Amino acid sequence: MEKEFIRKTEHSVTLNVTAGKIDSFRELEKTTGTVRVYENGLIGVAGCLGEPDEEKLTEQAKEALGFGIPYPCRPEGALELEKHQDEEIIPIPAFIPTMQAFLDRLGELCPRFALSHKIRLEDDRTEYRNSAGRRLVSTGRSISVELLAQDRGSGNLFDTFLVWGGDHFDADELLSYFKMQYDAFCTPADLAPGRYPVVAQAESLYGSFVQHFVGDLYAAGASLLSGKLGEKVFSDNLTIRDDMNPSTACGTCFFDAEGCVAEDCRPVFVKTAC
Amino acid sequence: MIQFRNGFYADIRIEDRSRTVISYKAGALEEMRNRRERQAFLRVYDGNLWYYASVTDVDHLQKTLDGLYAAATENPRILDDPVVRRFEKNRDNISNFAACSVRDIPLKEKQALLLSYLPLLEEDSCVALPEGHYLDRNSQFRFLSSLGADIAYDYQTCGLAFSFSMAEGEKKFSGHWQKGGTRFDDLQGLTEAIRGAVREQTYFLRNSVPVEAGKYPVVLSPEAAGVFAHESFGHKSESDFMLSDESMKDEWQLGKAVGSPILSIAECGSVPGSGFVPYDDEGTKARRNYLIKNGVLAGRLHSAATAAALDEGLTGNARAIDCTFEPIVRMTTTYIEGGGLSFDELIAPIEKGYYIKTIRHGSGMSTFTIAPALAYEIADGKLGRPVQISVITGSVFETLGLIDGLTKDVELLSFVTGGCGKMEQMGLPVGFGGPYVRVSSMNVQ
Numbered sequence: 001m002e003k004e005f006i007r008k009t010e011h012s013v014t015l016n017v018t019a020g021k022i023d024s025f026r027e028l029e030k031t032t033g034t035v036r037v038y039e040n041g042l043i044g045v046a047g048c049l050g051e052p053d054e055e056k057l058t059e060q061a062k063e064a065l066g067f068g069i070p071y072p073c074r075p076e077g078a079l080e081l082e083k084h085q086d087e088e089i090i091p092i093p094a095f096i097p098t099m100q101a102f103l104d105r106l107g108e109l110c111p112r113f114a115l116s117h118k119i120r121l122e123d124d125r126t127e128y129r130n131s132a133g134r135r136l137v138s139t140g141r142s143i144s145v146e147l148l149a150q151d152r153g154s155g156n157l158f159d160t161f162l163v164w165g166g167d168h169f170d171a172d173e174l175l176s177y178f179k180m181q182y183d184a185f186c187t188p189a190d191l192a193p194g195r196y197p198v199v200a201q202a203e204s205l206y207g208s209f210v211q212h213f214v215g216d217l218y219a220a221g222a223s224l225l226s227g228k229l230g231e232k233v234f235s236d237n238l239t240i241r242d243d244m245n246p247s248t249a250c251g252t253c254f255f256d257a258e259g260c261v262a263e264d265c266r267p268v269f270v271k272t273a274c
Numbered sequence: 275m276i277q278f279r280n281g282f283y284a285d286i287r288i289e290d291r292s293r294t295v296i297s298y299k300a301g302a303l304e305e306m307r308n309r310r311e312r313q314a315f316l317r318v319y320d321g322n323l324w325y326y327a328s329v330t331d332v333d334h335l336q337k338t339l340d341g342l343y344a345a346a347t348e349n350p351r352i353l354d355d356p357v358v359r360r361f362e363k364n365r366d367n368i369s370n371f372a373a374c375s376v377r378d379i380p381l382k383e384k385q386a387l388l389l390s391y392l393p394l395l396e397e398d399s400c401v402a403l404p405e406g407h408y409l410d411r412n413s414q415f416r417f418l419s420s421l422g423a424d425i426a427y428d429y430q431t432c433g434l435a436f437s438f439s440m441a442e443g444e445k446k447f448s449g450h451w452q453k454g455g456t457r458f459d460d461l462q463g464l465t466e467a468i469r470g471a472v473r474e475q476t477y478f479l480r481n482s483v484p485v486e487a488g489k490y491p492v493v494l495s496p497e498a499a500g501v502f503a504h505e506s507f508g509h510k511s512e513s514d515f516m517l518s519d520e521s522m523k524d525e526w527q528l529g530k531a532v533g534s535p536i537l538s539i540a541e542c543g544s545v546p547g548s549g550f551v552p553y554d555d556e557g558t559k560a561r562r563n564y565l566i567k568n569g570v571l572a573g574r575l576h577s578a579a580t581a582a583a584l585d586e587g588l589t590g591n592a593r594a595i596d597c598t599f600e601p602i603v604r605m606t607t608t609y610i611e612g613g614g615l616s617f618d619e620l621i622a623p624i625e626k627g628y629y630i631k632t633i634r635h636g637s638g639m640s641t642f643t644i645a646p647a648l649a650y651e652i653a654d655g656k657l658g659r660p661v662q663i664s665v666i667t668g669s670v671f672e673t674l675g676l677i678d679g680l681t682k683d684v685e686l687l688s689f690v691t692g693g694c695g696k697m698e699q700m701g702l703p704v705g706f707g708g709p710y711v712r713v714s715s716m717n718v719q
Contacts, residue, residue, distance in 0.1 A: 016324075016600075019518040024324035025345070026600060031330065049311040050330040067306045114518035117697060148697075153521040156639055157509060220300065220403040222439035222446070 001039040001062075002075050004130045006257065007052055008032050012122040013092055015099055017147065020107045020115045022100050035061040043071035076259045078133030083254050085140045085246045089121060089169055102171045106162075109175060110182040113149040115162070120144045122251060128259045136259055142251030143169050151185070160185055167250040206240065213269045232273045240270040276336060278420035281348035283319040283358045284339060285419040287555055288312070288332055289597050292377045296385050296408040298392055308381055313597035315555075318342040319358065321349045328598050356582040361421055362558050368427035374457050376410040376432050384408050387461060388434065394468045395438050398476045401449075403439040408432075409690045410458075415553075423557040430456050431548050431703065433690030436468065440479045448634075449475035450647070454548055454688035478648055482660035485649075485718055491627035492666060492716040493620060493652065496685035498630040498644060500706030503539050504608045504694070506638035506670045508706075511541070511565045511573075512591070512603040512696075513580040523584070528571050533674030535569040538611040543590050547688030549607030549705030556592040556601055563589045565608075566674075577603050595699045604696060610708030613680025620679045620712050622655040628718055629657060630666060643667045667717045679712035 009031045016024040033052020037044045044067070046060035090098055099119050107115065123141040128134065144165040148158040162178045212223040220226075225233065243249040244256070245265035254265045262268075278284050290312045297305040314332045316339050318325045325342040329335070352358055376384075388408040395404035410432035417425040433454035440447045451471040455461060494502060516522040543551035543560030552560050556578055564572040576584075577592035580603055592601035621629065629650045636644040644666050651658035686707035693701035 018514075022323070024326060024600065026326035026328070028328045028598060029330075030328070030598065045305075045307065047307075047309065049309075049313065064307070067303060069303045069306065116514075116518045146697075150515070150519045150522075152519050153525075154519075155522065155525040157515045216299070217403065217439070220439065222402045222441060 001037055002131045003038075003058065003061075004034075004036045004075055004128065004259065005052075005054055005057075006034045006129075007127045009125045010122070011124070012120055013095060014118055014120045015096065016118060017103060018116050020103050022096055022103070022119075025096065033057055037061045037065060038071065038074070039065055041070055041072045043069050045069075073258075075130040075132050076134050076261075079259075079261070080135050081255075081261065082137040083139075083246055084137075085167060085251070086123065087141065087167070089141055089143045089167065092121070095121060098169070098171075102174070105171070105175055106178060109179050110149070110162075112151055112186065113162075113182065114152055115147045115149055117148045118144075118146050120146070124251060124253070126253045126255075128255060128257075130259055134259050136255045136261070138246070138253040138255065140246055140251035140253065142167055145174065149185075165250055202240075230274055234270055234273045236273045238270055239268065239272055241266040241268050276339065276418060278339075279343055279348075281320075281350055281352060282343060282346055283352055283355070283361070283420055284317060284342070285417065285423070285557065286314060286316050286335060286339070287594075287597060288314045288335075288416045290414040291596070292412045294376065294381065294384060294408065294410045296381075296388055298388065298404075298406045300403055300405075301392070301396075306381065306385060314338075315594065315597040315600065316342055317600065318346050319352070319355075320346040321352050321355045321358075322347065324600070326600050357578050358421075360578045360581055360588055361419065361423070361556060362588065363419070363422045364553060364557055364559055365422070365424045366427070366553070366559075367425075368552055371412060371428045371430040371456070374430075374459070375412050375428075376430060376458055377412050379458050384410070384458075387458075391434065391436075391464065391468055394465065395436060395472060397469070398440075398472065400440045400442045400476055400479060401438045401472070402441050405437045407435045407691070409435065417553065417555070417557045419557055425553045425557055427552050429550060431688065431690055432456070432458055432461060433688075434461055434464070435691045438472070438475075440476060442479060445479055447475065447479040448647075449479075452689065452691060454690045456546055456550075456688070474648065478660045482662045485628070485661045485663045487719045488717075489715045490718050491624045491652070492713050492718065493624070493627065493629045494711040494713065495629070495631050496707045496709065497687060498633050498636075498646070499610050499708035499711040500608070500687060501633055501636040501644060502638075502642065502673075502711075503610050503708060504605060504704065504706045505636045505644075506642040507539055507565060507674070508541065508575075508605045508608045509638065509696075510670075511575050512605070513574045513576050513584055513586075514603045516574075517580060517583050526571065526574070528573065530571045531569055532571045532671060533566055533569045534677040536613055536680060537566055537569050537674060537677050538564060538572075539566040539608065540564050540611060541575060541589075541591070541605060541608045543606035545607040545609075545686055545705055547607065547686065547705045548690070548693075548703040549605070549688075551590065551593060551606045554590045554592045554601065555594050558588045558590045558592065560590040560606065563591075569674075575603050575605065577601060593702060595693075595702045599699050602696065602699065604699075604702055605694060605704050605706075607686060607705035607707075609684065609686055609706060610680070610711060612682045612684040612709040615679055615681050617681055617683075617710050620681055620710055621652050621657065624652045624712075625654060627652040628661065628663065628666075630663070638670055640670060641667060642670050642673070663718055665719050667719070673713055673716060676714045676716075677711055678714045681709040684709045 035057040044064035151159040435452040575591035593604040
């Protein structure tokens with residue numbers, strides 16, 4: 001019998017913003033545990049919310065083998081790897097005053113916007129072990145600013161977002177970034193209907209298409225890409241990767257839930273058109 | 275026994291949740307689990323800031339509460355705070371599901387029920403990847419506040435959800451069907467309903483024709499009308515969006531005409547089903563709230579904070595998806611009230627138009643977009659061929675004004691998958707529905 005154990009701890013401090021003012025402070029600490037066992041091509045799974053008792057979960061997972069759920073795979077082989085990204089971003093006691101000062105300056109720079117929603121500090125730890133000798137640990141810290149902007153008087157629930165995430169906080173840098181977006185918002189473009197070159201964030205272009213890369217849909221013939229592995233399907237300029245590399249995707253765990261680590265932590269969907 | 279302190283407002287919400295998930299994909303069992311989770315959410319308010327904590331260790335709540343008290347500042351006048359003054363002090367114990375709890379039904383019995391329906395998905399050769407899910411949830415809620423509120427109630431949903439990819443040549447269609455209920459017995463005897471739904475969708479795959487884009491009269495089913503009410507107007511009625519921009523108070527004055535005089539949209543947490551919330555997550559008792567009454571803006575949805583800010587009454591709409599999050603203003607069951615017509619009478623005057631039967635998704639701001647799944651022509655007052663419609667869209671207020679017919683029959687729908695998403699809190703169980711609704715003109719693409 002083979003076994004995998006996963007323990008995740010999420011800790012976050014979230015500030016709620018209403019009308020540009022912080023009105024709440026929320027602290028979340030959440031630990032989850034999962035054990036998966038494999039035997040004779042079957043899988044048994046057990047999980048819990050709260051500190052995991054590995055022995056108890058293992059017994060429950062063994063019992064779940066009796067459900068007869070087929071899962072013909074073997075856990076990944078031996079590898080010991082840890083990646084830690086846990087430099088302090090802002091000390092918790094300084095979080096409210098730092099961010100309120102930032103919001104006050106942002107409000108002065110963007111007077112048309114009524115700002116609300118969340119600012120969050122997160123630190124997560126994920127540990128994966130299996131009976132084949134693999135042990136992976138990933139820790140990540142990140143800060144995110146997710147503000148809804150209502151253009152005062154528009155009557156809309158919101159008109160645009162000011163969103164940013166990173167592993168450090170530089171108020172001047174971020175204010176400059178948001179001011180650029182504000183200026184663009186306040187400069188309406190007079191466009192005649194027609195076909196134009198468009199620059200867009202990558203995820204907005206392929207977001208609705210991404211389901212066609214899902215393996216079981218592909219294997220069942222229900223994906224638009226089914227049977228086209230290795231064929232030239234896209235533009236020669238196009239390569240699509242899933243970024244699980246903490247150096248560019250802040251706070252991301254560098255391995256998946258089965259302990260797989262992709263080359264450079266960036267699995268490839270499309271490589272130069274194929 | 276929790277010890278609350280003077281000089282602060284505090285409340286504690288505890289949920290003991292049992293969930294069952296059984297999933298089959300392409301005939302193979304993929305998941306079968308029952309999980310019980312206990313979690314708590316604590317709030318302390320000092321009149322200036324709210325302090326929240328979410329914990330899975332529900333046996334040491336006093337320690338967590340004391341930590342929040344330590345972070346807050348004592349306020350001897352906290353009971354005079356306009357938010358605190360609004361909180362209700364309800365004491366109640368509601369147990370609707372003790373005698374029919376899904377916790378008491380063996381996993382094998384739930385599996386057998388799902389297995390009995392799965393072969394129905396594969397009766398037609400065009401189905402490629404059938405999926406079937408059994409899902410249930412039973413929650414025991416407890417709410418305590420420093421003002422003396424003490425509420426216990428139970429919540430239960432159970433249901434079946436099927437999805438299937440269909441392909442024939444170049445034609446592809448994603449089919450789905452689901453049934454949500456509150457009792458396991460609600461899920462018995464569904465063979466003909468499921469078989470009929472699969473047959474209708476395979477017929478649609480083979481025979482539907484592309485729509486000719488344009489403006490047409492459109493009839494919305496209760497499902498489509500409910501999504502329209504929820505997405506297009508319900509979210510606009512969540513008053514937290516009015517707090518940041520002062521000008522919204524003028525824009526959204528109660529008494530303003532916003533729709534056809536035959537249109538009334540209501541919201542109520544006491545409707546049985548997925549949107550059942552007899553007390554919200556601030557302990558406010560559910561009541562029926564009109565958002566639109568006879569075409570006029572009649573009310574909006576509140577938490578205590580938004581009610582205080584706008585000087586209006588509580589509505590019972592402060593909700594969180596679970597004890598990870600604080601309650602925010604959310605819907606429960608949102609519906610359009612019925613009119614006086616039969617379905618045949620509703621479509622009879624339409625020379626050329628469309629009937630939207632089921633939908634994939636919908637969204638709405640100042641304009642709304644609904645992506646239909648199954649749709650049909652209406653020609654000379656009769657239902658006709660199945661048609662492929664990517665979206666129906668329009669200005670929310672213009673469309674509300676163009677509603678010119680409602681059936682007397684109203685259906686309120688309950689769900690076990692999906693749910694309402696708002697910012698970080700996704701998948702909140704809600705209900706919605708209404709009558710069949712005729713709109714005299716909509717953009718159809």
